[in-house]
Amino acid sequence: MNQPNIIKKVQPILLIFAWVGMSFQAIAQYELRMPDPLAGLSRKEKKELKNQASSFYNASNSSVAQAAESTVTLYYQDSKICYGTVVTSVAFSQPVILTKWSEIKNICDHIVAITSDGQALATTLVGVYPDHDLAVISSDNRANQLKPIKFSSAAPLSLGSFILLAGPDGDVESIGIVSVQARSLRDGDKAYLGVMMDFDKGAQGVPLKKIMPGSAAAKAGLREGDIILAVDQDDLSGAMEMRTLLQRLQPGSNIVVTYQRGKQRKKTNVELGSLSENSTIRRVPQERMNTMERMGAVPSNIRTNFPSVMQSDMPIHPRDAGAPVTDLDGEFTGIAIARGSRIKTYIIPARTIQMLLSEKPQVPNMALTKSNTGSKSPLQLSAEKPLDQVRRLLGKSRSPQDKNQENILKIQKALEKLRLRDKNKP
Amino acid sequence: MTVVAVMISEPLGAVPRPQDISQLKSLEQKVTGVVQKVLPATISLFSTKNGASGSGVVVSKDGLILTAGHVVRGSDEMTVIFPNGKQAQGKVLGANYTRDIAMVQITDPKPTFGWPHTSVGKAHKITTGDLVIALGHAGGYDPVRTPPVRFGRMIARGLDQFISTDCTLIGGDSGGPLFDLRGNIVGIHSSIGELLSSNNHASIEGILEDWDKLKKGDTWGTLGENSMLDNPDAPVIGIITGMPTDKGISIRRVFEGSPAGEGGLRAGDVISEIANKPTPDLRTLHIVIAQHRPGDIVKIRLARGNDFLTRNITLGRRGDILRKGNR
Numbered sequence: 001m002n003q004p005n006i007i008k009k010v011q012p013i014l015l016i017f018a019w020v021g022m023s024f025q026a027i028a029q030y031e032l033r034m035p036d037p038l039a040g041l042s043r044k045e046k047k048e049l050k051n052q053a054s055s056f057y058n059a060s061n062s063s064v065a066q067a068a069e070s071t072v073t074l075y076y077q078d079s080k081i082c083y084g085t086v087v088t089s090v091a092f093s094q095p096v097i098l099t100k101w102s103e104i105k106n107i108c109d110h111i112v113a114i115t116s117d118g119q120a121l122a123t124t125l126v127g128v129y130p131d132h133d134l135a136v137i138s139s140d141n142r143a144n145q146l147k148p149i150k151f152s153s154a155a156p157l158s159l160g161s162f163i164l165l166a167g168p169d170g171d172v173e174s175i176g177i178v179s180v181q182a183r184s185l186r187d188g189d190k191a192y193l194g195v196m197m198d199f200d201k202g203a204q205g206v207p208l209k210k211i212m213p214g215s216a217a218a219k220a221g222l223r224e225g226d227i228i229l230a231v232d233q234d235d236l237s238g239a240m241e242m243r244t245l246l247q248r249l250q251p252g253s254n255i256v257v258t259y260q261r262g263k264q265r266k267k268t269n270v271e272l273g274s275l276s277e278n279s280t281i282r283r284v285p286q287e288r289m290n291t292m293e294r295m296g297a298v299p300s301n302i303r304t305n306f307p308s309v310m311q312s313d314m315p316i317h318p319r320d321a322g323a324p325v326t327d328l329d330g331e332f333t334g335i336a337i338a339r340g341s342r343i344k345t346y347i348i349p350a351r352t353i354q355m356l357l358s359e360k361p362q363v364p365n366m367a368l369t370k371s372n373t374g375s376k377s378p379l380q381l382s383a384e385k386p387l388d389q390v391r392r393l394l395g396k397s398r399s400p401q402d403k404n405q406e407n408i409l410k411i412q413k414a415l416e417k418l419r420l421r422d423k424n425k426p
Numbered sequence: 427m428t429v430v431a432v433m434i435s436e437p438l439g440a441v442p443r444p445q446d447i448s449q450l451k452s453l454e455q456k457v458t459g460v461v462q463k464v465l466p467a468t469i470s471l472f473s474t475k476n477g478a479s480g481s482g483v484v485v486s487k488d489g490l491i492l493t494a495g496h497v498v499r500g501s502d503e504m505t506v507i508f509p510n511g512k513q514a515q516g517k518v519l520g521a522n523y524t525r526d527i528a529m530v531q532i533t534d535p536k537p538t539f540g541w542p543h544t545s546v547g548k549a550h551k552i553t554t555g556d557l558v559i560a561l562g563h564a565g566g567y568d569p570v571r572t573p574p575v576r577f578g579r580m581i582a583r584g585l586d587q588f589i590s591t592d593c594t595l596i597g598g599d600s601g602g603p604l605f606d607l608r609g610n611i612v613g614i615h616s617s618i619g620e621l622l623s624s625n626n627h628a629s630i631e632g633i634l635e636d637w638d639k640l641k642k643g644d645t646w647g648t649l650g651e652n653s654m655l656d657n658p659d660a661p662v663i664g665i666i667t668g669m670p671t672d673k674g675i676s677i678r679r680v681f682e683g684s685p686a687g688e689g690g691l692r693a694g695d696v697i698s699e700i701a702n703k704p705t706p707d708l709r710t711l712h713i714v715i716a717q718h719r720p721g722d723i724v725k726i727r728l729a730r731g732n733d734f735l736t737r738n739i740t741l742g743r744r745g746d747i748l749r750k751g752n753r
Contacts, residue, residue, distance in 0.1 A: 036619065036621065036624060037581040037582040037584070037590035037619075037621075037623055037624055038581065038582070038621070038623060040582050040584070041554065041581070041582055045554050045555075045582075048441050048554065048555055049441075049554065049555060049579070049581070051441075051443065052441050052442070052443050052555050052579065055443035055444055055445065056444060056450070059444040059445060059446050059447060059449065059450050060447070060450055062447065063447065158458040158461075158462070159458065159461045159462070159465070159572070159575050160454070160457040160458040160460070160461040160462075160559070160575055160577070161454060161457075161458055162450060162453075162454045162457075176577075177457060177575060177576070177577045178575070179574040179575045179576060180571050180572060180574050180575075181572070183570055183571055184570070190569075190570065199474040199505070200474050237512070237513055237514065237534070238505065238513040239513075240505060240507045240511075240513040240567070241507075241511055241512060241513040243569060244507070244511030244569035245511060245569075247569040247570055248511070248569055248570060288597055288657075288658065289565060289596070289597055292596045292597050292618070293596070295618060295619075295620050296594070296620060296621055296622035296624075297622070311571075311574060313574070313575075313576040313577060313578075313593075313594060315594075315622060328447060328450055328451055328454060341596060342594050342596055342618075342622070343564055343574065343576065343594040343595065343596045343599075344564075344574065
């Protein structure tokens with residue numbers, strides 16, 4: 001449900017775009033057979049679409065009420081950086097906040113958290129789960145004001161289930177569906193045999209064009225020209241099938257490969273390696289994908305290589321990362337971690353979060369020197385007129401203007417405290 | 427006229443608007459139900475010969491596939507991959523490039539219970555605000571993931587039987603199916619614009635109109651040069667083709683500064699041979715061009731009035747022709 005979100009949150013911008021767009025794009029787009037779809041609609045139809053979008057938000061608002069109490073907004077100076085989710089962890093006696101590590105990395109000692117009930121809390125970084133791009137921050141002595149999210153034991157969601165981003169005001173900030181079930185995005189989690197397959201379909205099996213030196217295939221004695229007939233019990237009808245089968249296996253697992261060499265039918269045991277680089281048949285050219293990923297969306301700086309994420313078509317801004325996501329029953333589904341592209345947002349599933357919280361995170365100092373998430377410096381961020389930015393961002397939500405001012409005052413107070421604290425440090 | 431009258435008289439209140447959680451849940455149930463039913467039939471298509479790739483949907487037990495015209499262009503055979511990883515060979519049947527629709531037939535022997543498929547169903551004309559579900563192998567086939575599902579509604583109807591929705595699409599989705607909440611196919615993904623609400627699909631109405639011709643193997647029409655989902659690196663000569671004649675393929679327009687223009691081709695010429703291969707139909711022309719790369723020189727034999735001419739043409743890139751403003 002992408003349009004509803006756009007229409008609700010940035011309708012003025014959208015309409016301006018549509019109007020300006022008409023003046024110089026209309027002719028070209030007519031010839032392109034790709035008219036701006038909204039430009040062709042009557043006012044009545046546009047209103048219908050807008051009301052329809054609102055109906056989805058209004059009907060689902062009550063579902064996020066509880067989770068939203070655990071949503072905090074993180075500020076650096078006057079800028080909203082991203083959201084956070086309050087959780088309890090075995091490693092900490094008080095509730096802590098989970099947020100997107102790469103967004104706060106360079107400013108982690110100066111973050112102010114505004115709770116859903118409007119408290120401004122000074123925070124410090126206390127841990128990092130670098131693989132998941134998650135940071136744990138804590139509010140020194142006022143953690144009792146934080147309301148941790150409740151984990152549920154509900155069954156996993158089906159593909160197509162509706163999910164909701166719980167904004168700190170208790171409103172649904174974005175709606176999407178489950179597009180793809182949780183998976184690892186890391187190539188290292190895919191098995192690798194180390195052969196170049198002939199993708200032109202032969203009569204039977206998959207001919208091998210090349211064996212990578214030192215690979216699992218080489219170690220198992222496979223040679224160029226061998227024709228793979230089966231992997232374990234599965235007969236193969238082509239290279240794509242074989243590639244799929246292999247990538248779905250775990251690195252380190254053992255398979256029996258049946259192959260033909262000359263007139264002989266042979267078998268060999270292979271211990272699979274790990275896919276270190278992209279496979280040879282690449283799909284849509286990367287340059288073109290890069291352009292398309294940004295069409296109508298701002299992707300997060302860190303948006304890949306997550307060990308476990310669910311994919312949704314929910315449209316979010318990179319600064320919406322860190323917020324809790326729920327299903328229609330209000331059960332905690334996961335934490336939004338990145339806008340991936342035009343079509344996708346990644347969400348770390350609640351189950352993964354729960355597992356992480358049962359282990360100790362990395363000590364911040366180590367993570368700071370070790371990890372190389374390469375995020376955009378927040379100083380660069382704040383260079384783009386912070387006050388305008390915060391107004392624009394807050395303007396997106398339903399908060400009235402005076403509430404923004406109130407928040408800004410609170411942040412300034414909290415920052416003042418931080419400065420005092422820093423001064424008192426040896 | 428009757429269609430127009432019906433559309434006007436239809437109450438706008440028909441736009442689905444959930445009022446509470448229970449109504450949202452019943453919508454959700456429809457979405458998850460449709461996805462479960464149609465996902466196994468949402469296939470990926472690619473050509474080992476020219477690297478073309480996209481998505482499609484199997485619509486019969488026998489393995490008839492609907493896809494986009496620009497996905498099959500230049501291919502006579504394509505590899506079909508099902509979400510469960512099974513692969514099969516497909517033969518390209520017909521295509522209407524103007525509507526960006528095409529058919530492919532799986533040629534491998536049919537499994538005992540037929541290929542996973544979904545039926546076209548009774549297509550009812552969807553209107554602005556109707557809820558829809560899109561599937562497709564976004565970014566290309568990925569073994570560790572099922573084709574991503576997206577949800578949205580119809581925004582508007584365009585020319586040439588195209589419809590736009592806010593189900594977001596990206597490269598690799600082309601040719602994939604759009605469904606209504608009853609699980610009927612209502613469109614085939616074609617192109618995108620800058621806005622999240624600009625995702626364009628060939629509507630089922632156009633497909634049903636052209637069904638018999640497509641199945642018979644006819645290839646006709648002109649692709650919009652616009653599609654962001656299309657491959658800018660594909661080789662082109664830079665013409666809009668007209669009707670096939672008994673001498674070959676007629677040229678309706680030659681793009682300024684294109685390889686065809688530089689090489690002296692003109693509107694009205696008829697292409698009878700390319701690279702020493704006769705061109706009785708559009709598909710043959712596309713296949714021969716797709717076997718080359720931009721920069722290759724191909725010999726084209728032309729009929730111009732009563733004369734026969736031969737011209738050498740240096741193939742260009744689709745993306746470059748676009749950049750010159752030839753739209």
